[in-house]
Amino acid sequence: VLNTHQQWLCRRLASLGYVVNRQVGVADDGPAITQAVREGLFRADLVITTGGLGPTSDDLTRDLIAELLGKTLHEDAGTLAQIEEFFKARQRPMPDLARVQALVPKGAIVLPNHNGTAPGLAIEVPPNPFRATASDCAGEPAGEEAGAPKTAWLIMLPGPPRELRPMFDQSVAPLLQRELPLKEPFVCRTFRSTGIGESLVQEKILPELAELVAAGLDLGYCARPGQVDVSLAAHGDGSPALITKAEALTRKLLGGAIFGTEDEELAAVVIRMLMARKETLTLAESCTGGCIADQLTNVPGASAVLLAGLVTYSNEAKKLFLGVQEETLAGHGAVSEPVAREMAEGARTRTGADYALSVTGIAGPSGGTPEKPIGTVFIALASASRTVVLRNLNPYDRETFKQVTTLQALDLLRRNVRLA
Amino acid sequence: VLNTHQQWLCRRLASLGYVVNRQVGVADDGPAITQAVREGLFRADLVITTGGLGPTSDDLTRDLIAELLGKTLHEDAGTLAQIEEFFKARQRPMPDLARVQALVPKGAIVLPNHNGTAPGLAIEVPPNPFRATASDCAGEPAGEEAGAPKTAWLIMLPGPPRELRPMFDQSVAPLLQRELPLKEPFVCRTFRSTGIGESLVQEKILPELAELVAAGLDLGYCARPGQVDVSLAAHGDGSPALITKAEALTRKLLGGAIFGTEDEELAAVVIRMLMARKETLTLAESCTGGCIADQLTNVPGASAVLLAGLVTYSNEAKKLFLGVQEETLAGHGAVSEPVAREMAEGARTRTGADYALSVTGIAGPSGGTPEKPIGTVFIALASASRTVVLRNLNPYDRETFKQVTTLQALDLLRRNVRLA
Numbered sequence: 001v002l003n004t005h006q007q008w009l010c011r012r013l014a015s016l017g018y019v020v021n022r023q024v025g026v027a028d029d030g031p032a033i034t035q036a037v038r039e040g041l042f043r044a045d046l047v048i049t050t051g052g053l054g055p056t057s058d059d060l061t062r063d064l065i066a067e068l069l070g071k072t073l074h075e076d077a078g079t080l081a082q083i084e085e086f087f088k089a090r091q092r093p094m095p096d097l098a099r100v101q102a103l104v105p106k107g108a109i110v111l112p113n114h115n116g117t118a119p120g121l122a123i124e125v126p127p128n129p130f131r132a133t134a135s136d137c138a139g140e141p142a143g144e145e146a147g148a149p150k151t152a153w154l155i156m157l158p159g160p161p162r163e164l165r166p167m168f169d170q171s172v173a174p175l176l177q178r179e180l181p182l183k184e185p186f187v188c189r190t191f192r193s194t195g196i197g198e199s200l201v202q203e204k205i206l207p208e209l210a211e212l213v214a215a216g217l218d219l220g221y222c223a224r225p226g227q228v229d230v231s232l233a234a235h236g237d238g239s240p241a242l243i244t245k246a247e248a249l250t251r252k253l254l255g256g257a258i259f260g261t262e263d264e265e266l267a268a269v270v271i272r273m274l275m276a277r278k279e280t281l282t283l284a285e286s287c288t289g290g291c292i293a294d295q296l297t298n299v300p301g302a303s304a305v306l307l308a309g310l311v312t313y314s315n316e317a318k319k320l321f322l323g324v325q326e327e328t329l330a331g332h333g334a335v336s337e338p339v340a341r342e343m344a345e346g347a348r349t350r351t352g353a354d355y356a357l358s359v360t361g362i363a364g365p366s367g368g369t370p371e372k373p374i375g376t377v378f379i380a381l382a383s384a385s386r387t388v389v390l391r392n393l394n395p396y397d398r399e400t401f402k403q404v405t406t407l408q409a410l411d412l413l414r415r416n417v418r419l420a
Numbered sequence: 421v422l423n424t425h426q427q428w429l430c431r432r433l434a435s436l437g438y439v440v441n442r443q444v445g446v447a448d449d450g451p452a453i454t455q456a457v458r459e460g461l462f463r464a465d466l467v468i469t470t471g472g473l474g475p476t477s478d479d480l481t482r483d484l485i486a487e488l489l490g491k492t493l494h495e496d497a498g499t500l501a502q503i504e505e506f507f508k509a510r511q512r513p514m515p516d517l518a519r520v521q522a523l524v525p526k527g528a529i530v531l532p533n534h535n536g537t538a539p540g541l542a543i544e545v546p547p548n549p550f551r552a553t554a555s556d557c558a559g560e561p562a563g564e565e566a567g568a569p570k571t572a573w574l575i576m577l578p579g580p581p582r583e584l585r586p587m588f589d590q591s592v593a594p595l596l597q598r599e600l601p602l603k604e605p606f607v608c609r610t611f612r613s614t615g616i617g618e619s620l621v622q623e624k625i626l627p628e629l630a631e632l633v634a635a636g637l638d639l640g641y642c643a644r645p646g647q648v649d650v651s652l653a654a655h656g657d658g659s660p661a662l663i664t665k666a667e668a669l670t671r672k673l674l675g676g677a678i679f680g681t682e683d684e685e686l687a688a689v690v691i692r693m694l695m696a697r698k699e700t701l702t703l704a705e706s707c708t709g710g711c712i713a714d715q716l717t718n719v720p721g722a723s724a725v726l727l728a729g730l731v732t733y734s735n736e737a738k739k740l741f742l743g744v745q746e747e748t749l750a751g752h753g754a755v756s757e758p759v760a761r762e763m764a765e766g767a768r769t770r771t772g773a774d775y776a777l778s779v780t781g782i783a784g785p786s787g788g789t790p791e792k793p794i795g796t797v798f799i800a801l802a803s804a805s806r807t808v809v810l811r812n813l814n815p816y817d818r819e820t821f822k823q824v825t826t827l828q829a830l831d832l833l834r835r836n837v838r839l840a
Contacts, residue, residue: 290710
């Protein structure tokens with residue numbers, strides 16, 4: 001299955017100042033899991049495993065690690081009570097199998113799971129007998145001080161992201177800061193930008209930040225469709241001052257392209273802006289098919305802002321729900337500037353919202369023409385004072401098209417809210 | 421960044437009968453890359469690397485592997501011509517840097533890149549001098565016949581998915597079937613189910629499949645919110661018969677909970693069913709906020725089925741677009757069986773669709789009451805003959821709530837399409 005943990009954990013750990021050295025994926029197979037954990041404990045001060053703690057017969061990690069470390073498992077009463085409570089709250093009987101998740105290796109710290117049944121487990125692994133004898137991968141130094149074996153931490157987290165992520169923030173981050181404190185200060189700051197490509201972001205900021213990079217600034221880029229994140233990090237005593245300088249320069253150079261910091265989503269920024277202004281929004285989506293509404297409604301509080309979202313895939317729906325004129329559709333086609341304009345204006349006036357965003361385009365894989373190739377999209381923003389329409393070309397696969405177009409629509413709103 | 425290659429390559433290789441033993445992610449760092457390739461060649465008959473073949477200074481893989489294997493690089497005339505052709509077709513000048521991508525290690529097979537500039541490379545690695553001396557990870561057998569070193573294949577693929585995927589299908593799959601033919605038959609089958617939890621799925625099938633597991637059936641589960649996948653795999657001459665038996669039993673035991681096979685999504689199943697019946701659908705979403713529309717419109721061809729999706733977050737929008745009665749809202753509340761019913765019926769009659777699905781509930785994090793706690797949701801399906809309404813409790817975080825409720829709504833439709 002798609003491994004989203006690698007990206008998420010690497011980012012979270014990096015923001016705390018911990019460098020991820022290696023990520024290993026193995027099959028749900030005893031020897032492969034054991035071998036990967038052995039190697040990890042030999043290589044690193046911290047090993048995090050994800051998954052394999054559930055109730056089914058292919059959830060092997062807990063047992064294998066207890067065996068590897070020579071620890072017995074016992075049933076933890078507090079954990080069992082939490083698992084029972086989980087099923088009670090959902091008015092479902094607790095299956096017998098679920099009970100295995102209350103088994104805890106001797107000496108392990110239990111990390112409570114508030115969003116599922118299997119708790120996380122943290123174990124301090126002494127240098128002996130295991131780490132010192134793990135010489136089966138000679139030729140690699142075990143950290144910096146190969147001669148002085150240290151204890152390592154082994155942390156087992158459940159697989160589902162909705163369980164793993166809050167557990168990391170609530171239990172793992174404090175444990176790391178307590179048990180594996182950084183040797184020197186570390187500062188990290190991320191800016192999120194949209195509307196300019198990765199190479200252009202780099203061209204804009206690299207020359208002016210070069211001096212700070214020479215002084216120890218670690219500059220990173222992460223590009224995904226429609227969005228480039230810039231991270232500024234530094235280690236050592238001078239790092240706070242270095243990052244403050246880098247931050248000011250980055251803000252000046254990227255300006256309005258920066259929509260947020262750290263892991264803030266553009267949808268959350270837009271909801272926050274409109275909530276603060278007590279303003280409302282209606283959506284009229286065609287080719288994005290509900291993607292804009294879906295992203296906005298992922299943000300708690302969206303109901304104070306979003307009055308309605310109309311996914312008007314068919315021409316009939318555009319006429320019925322938005323009042324788009326038959327002549328406009330016939331004269332310009334559904335994917336056109338005038339239709340985008342009528343969609344936004346119709347959505348706004350019909351619902352009485354302060355703003356309406358509309359999108360009409362050709363997501364593909366079929367439907368393109370020479371004048372309007374696949375990827376053509378019109379995005380309109382209507383407010384009381386005016387309607388603006390963008391024409392973009394997003395020639396990507398269907399899902400990427402929806403994603404990029406959604407960011408462009410939300411960014412059009414973000415950049416115009418103060419002006420409307 | 422998000423690693424999508426692992427999932428894609430594992431599935432493709434598995435469907436060809438090759439078992440992926442280990443997936444390793446390392447930083448763009450010379451020693452880390454070399455070490456990971458060394459270990460891979462020691463462990464496996466086939467090592468596939470992805471990325472690091474491009475023209476920039478952090479693209480190290482080609483050089484490092486040539487050095488590791490003691491091979492010189494030469495400029496391949498055919499590859500250079502293809503790179504030049506790539507830029508010519510795009511009417512762009514070829515940067516000097518691009519030329520490095522025509523460098524090929526001596527003896528390597530060039531895998532042409534029809535969607536980018538860097539070709540893939542396949543190299544047969546003899547047992548000596550490298551593999552036989554890779555004794556730095558002793559304690560692990562190198563495959564089954566540790567005593568008889570074999571040649572291995574090392575295949576380097578470019579990073580971008582739109583280059584890697586067609587290259588795998590066009591060049592790598594035939595090469596594997598020619599150079600690394602399977603020693604015995606392999607069969608693998610995945611069933612996707614919804615509506616029952618992972619433990620219950622196991623309780624239902626494991627006892628009856630126990631005999632087949634003893635005979636060599638490999639049974640795996642993969643749970644995500646609202647969905648459990650069951651995979652059945654077997655090696656050897658008896659595997660087709662074993663899988664046929666396991667498949668029949670699994671279908672019998674899980675019955676209607678199975679909505680699809682392999683990597684088919686529920687949204688795609690629903691679109692396919694309705695397309696085949698030439699029937700149409702309208703959505704009226706409240707708490708799912710466009711998530712159902714978004715998932716359905718990810719499926720190519722959705723426009724033939726989905727007439728409209730109304731995201732009626734506010735009471736006003738429910739009245740305006742769906743004709744929900746003020747008295748119904750006042751008397752029962754927006755989250756109620758009668759409102760769900762009026763939403764679905766209003767959506768259906770207003771658009772003339774064959775079916776309408778509606779959802780109204782409390783996604784949280786606020787808004788719950790003792791009678792209707794957070795997670796309460798009503799899902800209605802209206803057809804010409806009748807309207808059915810489900811009441812569920814999905815007490816999850818906001819995004820999981822939307823995801824699970826979306827699956828429940830689509831599954832209500834799937835289970836009723838034949839009956840309506």
